[in-house]
Amino acid sequence: MVGRNFTEDPPVSLHWNNPAGPDVLTEIRRTNSVRDVREALVALAYAVTSTSRPSTGLCVIADSRLSDGRLRAEWERFRGIVRSDIGPRLYLAAAKNGELMYLEGAHPVTSDAFMRALLAAVHAESFAAGGKRVTRQQVKAALVERALWGLPPLTLADLRRQTGASYQTADAALVELQMTDVVSGMRDGPILLNGLRPHLLRKLADEHASARRSVRFVDPTGDARAPGAMAERLLSLRRRHDWHKVAVAGVLGAWRYFPDINITAAPRLDLSVYDGDQSFVARLDAGLVSTDDPSRKPVLVLHMQRDCRPPEVAARPYTTAARLDCLADLEELGLQADAREFAHALCRLAGLAA
Amino acid sequence: MRVEAALSPADVLAQVAAALPADVRGNVIIIGSLAAGYHFFSGDGGRAIRTKDVDCLFSPHSKAIAAAAEVADQLIRADWKLREGPDWSQPGKTDDEEKDLPMVRLRPPGEAAASWFLELLSAPPAFDPGAPGKNLRRVETSIGHFAICSFAFLALAEWRPLDTAHGVRIARPEMMALANLLHHPAIGAALIAGTDWNRSNKDLGRVLALAYLAIQRDRRDGTAEFDAWAERMWRALQDKFGGHAPQLAARAGAGMSALLASPADLNQALRIANLGLLASMDVSLEAFRATGARFMVEVIDELEQFVQ
Numbered sequence: 001m002v003g004r005n006f007t008e009d010p011p012v013s014l015h016w017n018n019p020a021g022p023d024v025l026t027e028i029r030r031t032n033s034v035r036d037v038r039e040a041l042v043a044l045a046y047a048v049t050s051t052s053r054p055s056t057g058l059c060v061i062a063d064s065r066l067s068d069g070r071l072r073a074e075w076e077r078f079r080g081i082v083r084s085d086i087g088p089r090l091y092l093a094a095a096k097n098g099e100l101m102y103l104e105g106a107h108p109v110t111s112d113a114f115m116r117a118l119l120a121a122v123h124a125e126s127f128a129a130g131g132k133r134v135t136r137q138q139v140k141a142a143l144v145e146r147a148l149w150g151l152p153p154l155t156l157a158d159l160r161r162q163t164g165a166s167y168q169t170a171d172a173a174l175v176e177l178q179m180t181d182v183v184s185g186m187r188d189g190p191i192l193l194n195g196l197r198p199h200l201l202r203k204l205a206d207e208h209a210s211a212r213r214s215v216r217f218v219d220p221t222g223d224a225r226a227p228g229a230m231a232e233r234l235l236s237l238r239r240r241h242d243w244h245k246v247a248v249a250g251v252l253g254a255w256r257y258f259p260d261i262n263i264t265a266a267p268r269l270d271l272s273v274y275d276g277d278q279s280f281v282a283r284l285d286a287g288l289v290s291t292d293d294p295s296r297k298p299v300l301v302l303h304m305q306r307d308c309r310p311p312e313v314a315a316r317p318y319t320t321a322a323r324l325d326c327l328a329d330l331e332e333l334g335l336q337a338d339a340r341e342f343a344h345a346l347c348r349l350a351g352l353a354a
Numbered sequence: 355m356r357v358e359a360a361l362s363p364a365d366v367l368a369q370v371a372a373a374l375p376a377d378v379r380g381n382v383i384i385i386g387s388l389a390a391g392y393h394f395f396s397g398d399g400g401r402a403i404r405t406k407d408v409d410c411l412f413s414p415h416s417k418a419i420a421a422a423a424e425v426a427d428q429l430i431r432a433d434w435k436l437r438e439g440p441d442w443s444q445p446g447k448t449d450d451e452e453k454d455l456p457m458v459r460l461r462p463p464g465e466a467a468a469s470w471f472l473e474l475l476s477a478p479p480a481f482d483p484g485a486p487g488k489n490l491r492r493v494e495t496s497i498g499h500f501a502i503c504s505f506a507f508l509a510l511a512e513w514r515p516l517d518t519a520h521g522v523r524i525a526r527p528e529m530m531a532l533a534n535l536l537h538h539p540a541i542g543a544a545l546i547a548g549t550d551w552n553r554s555n556k557d558l559g560r561v562l563a564l565a566y567l568a569i570q571r572d573r574r575d576g577t578a579e580f581d582a583w584a585e586r587m588w589r590a591l592q593d594k595f596g597g598h599a600p601q602l603a604a605r606a607g608a609g610m611s612a613l614l615a616s617p618a619d620l621n622q623a624l625r626i627a628n629l630g631l632l633a634s635m636d637v638s639l640e641a642f643r644a645t646g647a648r649f650m651v652e653v654i655d656e657l658e659q660f661v662q
Contacts (some may be wrong), residue, residue, distance in 0.1 A: 220640035221566070223573045286651040287644030 012047050013060075014121040016114055022054040022089075024109050028122055030062045034074055037061055041078045045086050055089070058107050062095040062122050063213075068103070075103050095122045097215060097290050098278065123276060134165040134306075137211045139173035141308035141324055143191060144182075144204055148323045150350045151310050153190035162311060196352050198343035202331065205339070209328035212305035215278060216298035217288040224285060224299040227252060227269040234271070234284055235319055241283065245275035249303065249321035250329040254338070256320045258345045263330075263338040269300045270329040272321035274307035274314075303329070361403055361470060363391030369462060370408060370472060371520035375428050378421045379521040383411045385475070385511045387560075387631050389524035393516065394567040395634075404633045407459075411475045411525070413512045415504070418476035419491055422502050425474065426458050426495045433463035437471045445498025452490040455501035476504040477512055481595045487537070507533040513590040527568055528583040528653075529590055531561040536602055538609040541619050551626055558613045559623025563631040565653070566645045584656035600661045607654035614646045 016024040025047050029040045037059075044057035061071060075092045082090070091107045093100050098119060142163050146154065154162065160170045174191065177183040180203075181195040225233065231248050238246070248256065250270025251263050281288060281300070288300055307314050309322045320326075323346055330339035366388055374382060384392070386409040395401035410425075412418035436443050437459040446455040458474040476491055490501040510533045511525035518524055538554040546553050568580040587606070591599035613619050624642045628635075637645075 220638065220644045221569070222641070223566075223570045225573070282647075283651055286647035289640070289644065 012044070012057075014118065016109070016117065017053075018109060018114075021109070022056050023051060024058055024107065024114065025051065025055050026058045026060060026118060026121065028060045028062055028095075030064070032065045034066065034070065037066070037071065037074050038078065041075075041082075041090070041092070044090060045082055048089050049086060056107065056109075057090045058118075059090070059092045060095050060100070060118070060122055061092070064094065064096075066094075068094065068101070072103050095119075098123070134163050134169055135211065136169055136173040136176060137207055138306050138308065139163050139165045139170050140177060140204060141208050141306075141322075142310075143173070143177070143193060144196065144201070145308045145322045145324050146310045147193040147196055147352065148201075148346050148350045149310055149313060151312070153192050155188075155190055159191065193352070196347065196350075198340065198347050201327065201343045201347060202339060205324055205327040205331050205343070208305075208308075208324050209332045212303050212328075215302045215304065216291055216296075217281065217285075217300040217302075218291050218293075218296045219285075219288055219299045221287060224288065227266040227299070230269045230285065230300065234269075234280075237280075237283055238319065241280065243280045244317060245273065245277065245307070246280060247272045247274070247319055247321035247325075249325045250301075250333070251335070251338075253321045253326035254330060254342050257323060257326065258342065258349075261338070261341055261345060263335065263342075267333065268298050270321075270326075270333075271300070271302050272307075272325045273302045273304050276304055278302055278304070301329075361388075361391075361405065363388055363401075363403055364396045366408060366470065367392050367396075367518060367522070367524075368520055370410065371518075371522045373429055373432060373434070373462070374522065375424055376521070378412075378424055381412050381414075381417055381421045382425075382522045383413050383477075383511055383515045383525055384518075384522055385409045385411050385508070385525040385530060390527055390530065390560075390564055390567070390631055392518065392524055393527055394571060401634045404630050406470055408470055408472050409475055410472055411477055411508060411511055412502070413477040415477045415479050418502065418504075419493055422458060422474045422476065422493045423495055426460070426493065426500065429460050429472070430495065430497055434460040434472070435463070437461055445495065445500060447499060450499060452492050452501050455490070455492065455499055458493060458495075458500045458502060474502050475508065476502045478504040478506050478509050481506060481509065481598060483598055505533070505537065507536045509594045510536075510590050513593060514586075526586070527564045528586055531564045531583070532587045532590065532606065534558060534561050535606045535609060539605055540609055541612045541616060552619065552622060554609060555613065555619050555623040556626045558609055559627040560631065561610065562623065562642060562645050562649060563627040563637075565649045566632065566637060566642070569645065569648065580652065584653045584660070587653070587657055588660040603657050603661050606657055607650060610646065610650065610654065614643070614650070620646070 012025045013028040014026040016026065018024055025044060027040045027044045029036050031037065040059050044059050048055045048057040071092065071094055079087050091105065092103045094103065139159065143159065156170055156174065160167065163170070174183060180200060182193055182200055183191055184195055224230070231252050234246065234248070237243065249272045250268065251266035252269065254261060254263060285300070303325065307322070308324060327339060327342055327346065330342055367384065370384070371379060386407065387403050387405040388408045391403035395403070412421045444456065459471045461471045478489065487506045489504045491504070493500045493502050510529040513526065513529050515523035515525050534557040538557055541552065542554040544553040545551060546556060565580065572578060572580050588603060591602050595602055613623060620643065621639065624637065624639055628637060
């Protein structure tokens with residue numbers, strides 16, 4: 001029923017062969033650009049007139065910073081110029097945090113099977129888009145995390161192979177690390193982070209924190225499990241479900257690395273999510289509600305990011321997030337003294353000068 | 355609508371227990387909001403419940419009639435009064451059919467304005483899925499004939515009831531919740547007499563109130579009682595309903611799903627709960643809905659896992 005360009009019909013993100021009516025062509029874009037939205041709508045208009053079976057079109061703009069008003073204005077503009085026999089067959093929706101919001105009139109196909117396929121395609125598109133572009137920051141994070149684990153250093157070629165980064169990106173990341181004296185020496189051998197010091201590590205953790213997307217959850221009852229109990233539940237459920245890309249971070253993660261570290265009680269549960277799938281939250285605690293309101297105190301925060309742990313670590317069913325993730329969480333929480341102590345401990349453990 | 359007076363569960367339970375003959379206390383299980391209130395609030399003098407009926411279940415089924423007759427006679431001798439009103443204030447006669455007999459509903463003595471009454475109920479007979487869910491049985495007392503009622507799923511209240519300091523036992527919250535769930539597989543049309551309250555909204559809302567209180571207490575005391583609900587429910591279903599347990603477990607969540615999917619019914623369920631068991635808390639709709647979501651995942655889904 002679901003195909004991704006399996007036919008001779010024009011390529012779209014999702015082609016739903018609908019036995020009960022016109023097919024549904026869905027174009028999913030993860031973008032902050034109005035130009036991309038416009039392009040997607042035009043492509044969709046073209047597609048619905050070119051399919052071998054009658055079809056309707058649904059354009060989904062995922063995880064965009066474009067406001068609803070901006071999208072609505074673009075949609076109205078597009079509807080004003082599109083042919084009258086095509087316009088009514090097209091729909092525009094914004095997807096955010098796994099939920100779909102139509103800009104004007106919902107698509108008539110609402111079956112569970114279609115909605116499941118659609119949300120899965122949106123999720124896949126979002127994650128793939130996130131995964132396509134390996135950034136300098138991600139390259140640096142992979143290098144730093146490896147050093148913190150005390151594993152043998154990588155060459156630039158190994159680093160590119162491991163992260164999937166382009167030469168330019170990997171090289172630029174290296175230059176940035178050289179400029180801050182984290183890396184020194186020749187560039188054609190193993191990359192040694194012998195200049196990594198706690199204060200530099202904290203700066204890198206700040207960068208790491210600002211490059212990821214976080215989803216905050218609040219508890220309307222005020223009776224959510226304590227962070228430690230929620231983490232225990234996560235690990236217990238992890239055995240029954242396929243949640244291997246979720247790892248405990250934040251204060252609890254830091255504690256796991258250094259049980260003696262002098263951190264006060266965890267104010268919330270921080271989790272690193274490495275595959276973009278946050279559906280596990282509904283089983284972890286179905287009472288939690290996601291919020292964008294910064295004034296509401298979250299009990300759970302998901303940090304959606306690439307896994308920077310070395311492959312030899314990440315491949316194991318290891319339940320603690322990257323050390324850099326944990327440090328980034330402490331910084332983000334404003335636990336400065338604790339972050340400082342943790343950074344020193346990490347450097348000391350890795351044999352780097354503290 | 356009349357709002358009932360706030361009651362201290364511990365005080366009422368102590369009064370009820372003291373009024374019962376010593377030799378039948380072991381056959382009594384208190385159910386309903388008094389049992390829940392006592393379980394959750396007995397250590398907290400600031401917490402009260404609002405209820406008008408105190409439900410007193412006689413168990414086992416085989417001893418229920420004799421025990422109910424003995425209790426009714428003792429209470430009447432101790433000046434407990436039949437509940438006022440055209441339907442309940444006079445006992446029935448020998449030739450009245452059971453369906454026409456009044457229930458045993460007695461107000462405590464010396465409290466003309468007492469806001470609550472004791473209602474006697476019977477544990478049900480062995481489960482028969484083809485039999486009516488509600489049964490009436492005749493009780494002969496010194497002042498005339500009454501009926502006591504039993505509901506099939508009240509057998510769950512007999513499953514490992516909890517001891518109290520007063521010699522009577524109380525039903526486990528999770529068993530009262532399960533009985534209500536099984537009694538209401540959908541949002542029914544029946545209203546509670548004298549109100550515009552839907553009976554199933556009240557009973558399913560009670561389930562959420564019990565869950566809310568159990569979770570709150572777990573967080574406060576560091577216990578994990580709520581986590582054990584599904585397993586205990588499954589064991590109780592097997593003990594009480596044998597081979598019917600899988601089928602009952604599989605349909606236990608149907609009514610709650612319907613309630614959570616209906617904003618108007620959920621609103622009414624919350625309003626009723628906030629006037630009763632949750633009277634001292636005034637729970638918000640958002641919190642009530644969150645409790646429902648937790649209940650479905652952590653109890654119903656887990657219960658269904660046992661079936662598979």
